Amino acid sequence: KQEVTQIPAALSVPEGENLVLNCSFTDSAIYNLQWFRQDPGKGLTSLLLIQSSQREQTSGRLNASLDKSSGRSTLYIAASQPGDSATYLCAEKGGGADGLTFGKGTHLIIQP
């Protein structure tokens, strides 16, 4: 069974800081990796999708990287804002699986 681990489980930083969220996965046959944001009591909002052939994707202040050889992905958030406060989930899709395998998420708080 594939596993996805996210570190740290929780993070609190002052507004304006740049930060990195970490995700590691055991699937050596990863097909793609997707980062989501989840607000309390809400569904998941897709942030970035990285195909296995790519090394990174960028959207606005967000940059996600993928290193298949080490089984790691990072989500970089630049110039953090209070509105970025949420739980961030990473999920991988393996070549042999149809559904996504999720980590437990990183609960992020940006202090005004």
Added chain:
Amino acid sequence: GAGVSQTPSNKVTEKGKYVELRCDPISGHTALYWYRQSLGQGPEFLIYFQGTGAADDSGLPNDRFFAVRPEGSVSTLKIQRTERGDSAVYLCASSPRVGEAGGSYNEQFFGPGTRLTVL
């Protein structure tokens, strides 16, 4: 355009009852997924449809759970003889046809979920 919608948003039922949860995917998306999320956990995969057929139901926990998608659009997740351990948020996601060309193929878009509480 409209995103994935799920109804009801909340469902409270008694142990032993039958429930149905509905998912309306994004128009034109042929792939549909159901997940279950318990408190403090990431979502767990339940079942995947490509068109009308369940292509992968390996995540369904037992035979009390069943899902259909008769016309290849709306899907219903059905739970028989509900148990307290079934309490969770049930999430539905859809994506464009698997393997379709384009940088975002296979990106999954999630609905707001149905919070199921079994008393």
